[in-house]
Amino acid sequence: MIRINDIYMPLGFTDEMLAARTAREIGVRPSDIHDLRLVRRSVDARKKNDVHFTIAVEASVKNEQYILRKFPPNKVSPAKHEKYTVNIAEERTHRPVVIGFGPAGMFAALILSQAGLKPIVLERGGDCDSRAAAVELYRTKGILNETSNIQFGEGGAGTFSDGKLTTGIRDRRITHIFSELVRFGAPAEILYSGKPHIGTDILRNVVKNLRNEIISLGGEVIFEAKAVGLTKTEGSVRSVIYEKNGVQTEIAADSVILAVGHSARDTFEYLLGEHIAMEKKIFAMGARIEHLQSDVNASLYGRFAGHPALPPADYKYAVHIPDGKSLYTFCMCPGGYVVAAASEKNTIVTNGMSLYARDAANANSALLVNVEPCDLADSSPLAGCELQRNVERAAFAAGGSDGSAPVITAGGFITGNLTPEFGKVKPSYTPSVKFALPDNILPDYITETIRKGLPMIAAKASFFADPEAVITMPETRSSSPVRILRGETLESVSLKGFYPCGEGAGYAGGIVSAAVDGMKCGEAVIENG
């Protein structure tokens, strides 16, 4: 079986057209090709007068060795199918404990269960269904549940997301993660889409199915169970203490994976107090911008906008401000919503999500500026968390202290003048928004970078010049401001048997890289014994 890359296909192509084109590309007859399978499909919209798909396929072809010799390896190569396997581990005195059931904790617990180690998972938030009710209450009435919300609960921060599965990392585990997600109910197209996404509506079922698999293999998932303490003996972890319904329970454990995400500020504070080594790390803050999705489509797809074969257009931009910082877009959600993503009372936090269909009127993305450790005056490893919290509280006050998010048009943001009226773009944030200037919310260098950077992005993408685009503030939780230090065995440098994992510990950014890191920590627990 061989893989054939870079096949140009028009929008709306059929299987027959793909088979014929593949044959032509490698100079064989269509009848010489068998078991043709799509393995990659990306939209190429670089030329507005020629928007098309770029395809890769795998197939069995007559005289494969001859064809492999005839074409360069970037065009034709042997198909590779690495299988990821989990071996059954030897029985242990204690079951491993996984703290947190986001992508990192889920995939760590999944492979530990598959190795027969029957992990115990502690998740501070509720299961998907009760969590969805809590998120809905906050979305519609502004009543925040600090235990279950967009950050905390089954599936972690990604459950109420766009479910984008794009990642900057390369790792052999990614193919396995995708096939596991499909096994648990994700659309099969994530296996070949150039920009795979699941959508929050489908993701919730995927998460439940994954949990059921862990339980069916002997694992246990305890919801509304917040890890509040660790005990140690001679530099190794001895037990974990968790609290559920006001009652504390101790579990003896010598392997503990900490996958608590970037919003577990109280857990970070506890660990710092226990002298677990951690440091400040680079993170980012800014705001969410919304445009009409139809304007984004028109700008990026030209006359092809609206073609039924095309997904809603997405984008990614970065600009460097002369003598200053960089502004970049992040976590773009086509046809989605800006969501209320706070986990602490009297704060406002934004983020973005979308359904599988991505059919809402607005496109949104975060406009982010990096915050370097040297930008933080305080030397504490948790100085970044403190800055996030201050910004989130300032936003709450600027929104009128009633749960409204501060909002401004892009034109108003750039000129510094509030025009208290929306144009064609209406904010999707609920339950309410209030017009406010950014100056009392975001640090000056972030406001200035967004002010100067927006026209620079507009020079690359016309829809960004729209003064009626809406900016909702602030976006503070795009990445973790802290890293919990670990050594070669992936254990904390301060505590043996304790594995800081995923985004909160500073080793991932996004669903896929968090899941990869969860698997790495699970493998380490299996190997280290």
Ligand SMILES: Cc1cc2nc3c(=O)[nH]c(=O)nc-3n(C[C@H](O)[C@H](O)[C@H](O)COP(=O)(O)OP(=O)(O)OC[C@H]3O[C@@H](n4cnc5c(N)ncnc54)[C@H](O)[C@@H]3O)c2cc1C
């Ligand atoms: C609204 C939104 C949209 C997003 N969209 C995308 C996207 O489209 N694509 C993408 O790649 N990324 C997206 N992200 C980011 C992505 O969700 C995170 O990168 C990812 O979830 C990190 O995984 P994690 O397992 O490390 O941590 P998390 O997902 O944050 O999971 C940590 C879990 O630990 C639990 N926990 C915390 N403290 C404790 C404790 N003391 N005891 C027990 N449990 C605890 C939390 O309740 C939480 O469930 C989005 C995030 C949000 C909030």
